[in-house]
Amino acid sequence: MSNTKTESAKVDPAVWRAVWTVLVGGLAVLFDTTIVAVGLHTLAGDLHTSVATIQWVTTAYLLALGITIPITGWAQRVLGSKRLWITALTLFLIGSVLSSLAWSAGSLIAFRVVQGVGGGVMLPLTAALVVQAAGGKNLGKIMSVVSLPAVLGPILGPVVGGLILQHLHWSWMFWVNVPFCVAGIVLAALMLPKDGPIRRMPLDVLGFVLMSAGLVGVLWGISNSSRTGGFSRTDVATPLIAGLVLLIAFAAWALRRKASALVDVRLLKHWPLASSSILLFLSGITLYGAMLLLPLYFQELRGTTVLIAGLLLIPQGLGTLASRSIAGKLSDAMGARWLVVAGFLIALLGTLPFAYANAHTNEWWLMAALFIRGIGLGVVTIPLMALGFRGMERADVPDASIITRIATQVGGSFGAAVLVVILAGAAVGASSTASLTDAFQQAFWWATGFAGAGVLISLVLPGRLPEQDE
Incomplete structure (x- = not known):
């Protein structure tokens, strides 16, 4: 019996080849998102436009994702996974090169749309491609590796962005994507299994x-x-x-x-997918929404530079990096429910110190809290990513991936917006450090409360599923 379990715990080398291939390309998308976020003020100055206009560099990319994500499942069935991945990564590469050569705000916004189309395909396709290659087995272990770009992006993105903006021209924010895209295309051509013939399917x-x-x-x-x-x-x-x-x-x-x-919404009758999508939406609000507050806290209240703020946030990424492997193994062994409950609770404990923090709170204490918060991020997201595909038929994986990706994307955007609105409302008329401190503390109390809601709602998740015994 133990030998059978040991064999089932092994991941086919072909699956790992698919995993590492999509990881390389995925790093380009995650780095791009986090690097560009810290450079908007620099772009506004260098391109001689307002901050309101330059915000469209982010908004246009986000809207292009929204247009493209829904069509990914259909495109995968028509073209095949390998062709679609290479096409999407090539589009992202073209968009990156064009963005680096942009001569105005308008041209940069247009080229970001090209990037967004490529990224909008890659985000759901990453999970679908890997889950199909794995045949639904060892999903926790595999998702702990697939999530690596999401871990490294917040760690390295702000630091790389800060270094580029401090020492190089802003165009290098986009040139840095090129090596990942080129390597990803070559690896995909060599490592991903060959597609069948192109199919005719009505859209x-x-x-x-x-x-x-x-x-x-x-x-x-x-x-x-x-x-x-x-x-x-x-x-x-x-x-x-x-x-x-x-x-x-x-x-x-x-x-x-x-x-x-276009997307078979009947799949939401499958409770593992429905419940994981609900919690992925909430985790976007609870966990990733607060990520917008943290650099603002360090820069606006404590007066740090973009680069220093990025360095201070590294412990959060290290916490996620440290927890993702054990979270993947525990997800396969014990299911999602109690693991996600524990993850939200850990994230709550890591967020709570910021609800009391001021401009002079010890930085080492805050970095320790960020490390704990990062552990919570990994413990929540990895079992949720795996849960949505538990017991799913291979043909349904593309649609399931689209549903979970939309839940995460909208949840993260909504969470960031809600917390910014709360912060802005509390900071109205703030003319002193004390009043600005109070505004940040209120926003972090809300973030802590959302994590508490996550603890309670996670109790509806299924426990260890029969499929995991196979």
Whole structure:
């Protein structure tokens, strides 16, 4: 019996080849997102435009993701995983080179759309490709490796971005993607299994229009909420409500279309997928939303540079790096429920000290809290990523990957927006360090409260599933 379990715990070398191949390309997308985030003010100055305009460098990329993510499952079935991965990574490479050569804010925004189209395919395709290669086995162990770009991005992105902005031209924020893209394309050509012939499959055009437009509306509305007025703004409420209506219309349309829908929403009857999507959305709010507060706290309240803020955040990434391997093994052994409960609780404990922090709180104490918080990040996200695919048929994996990716993307965007609105509202009229401190403490109390909600909601997750015994 133990020999059987030992054999089942081994991962096929072909699966590891697929994992490491998509990791190399995935690093380009994750680095790009975190590096560009720290460079917006520099871009505004060098391209002679306002911060409001340069924000579209991020917003346009986000909206391109929203348009592209829903079509990934259909494209994978038509082209095959290998062709689609190489195509998407090539698009991201072209977008990166063009962005580095941009001569104005308008050209940079347009080239970021090209990047967003490539990235929008790669994000859900990464998980789908690896899960299909693994045949649904050892998902916790595999996801602990697949999550590596998400771990390294927050660790190295702000540091690399700070170094580039301090010592090099801003264009190097995009040139740094090129080696990863080129290496990823070569590895994919050599390592990924050959696709079958290109298939003819009708595209659910109405479903694509409804879902893409709905996601764009939601993401656009959320991105506008960071401005003065928050969620009460017309340019927030209108696209947000319209987006939600369109997504509801898509769900109704998809239920009629069944398996021929752009994304088969009937998969949400599978409780592991439905529950993991709910918690991935909440984890985006709880865990990743607070990531926006942390660099702001160090820069605005403590007066650090972008580079120093990035260095101070490294312990959080190291905590995630340290916990991901054991989280993957425990996920395969004990299931998701109690592991995710523990992860949210650890994240809560790591966030709580910031609800009491001021401009003079000991930095070593805060970095220790960030390390603990990072452990919580790894313990929450890895079993949730694996859970959504437990017991899933191979043909359904692309749609399951799209659903979990959308939950994570929208949750992260919504969480960041909510916490920024809370911070901005509390900081109105703040004319002293004490009042600004109070504003940050309020925002971190909300982040801590969201983590507490995660602890409670995680109790609805399934425990150890029968499929894991096989």
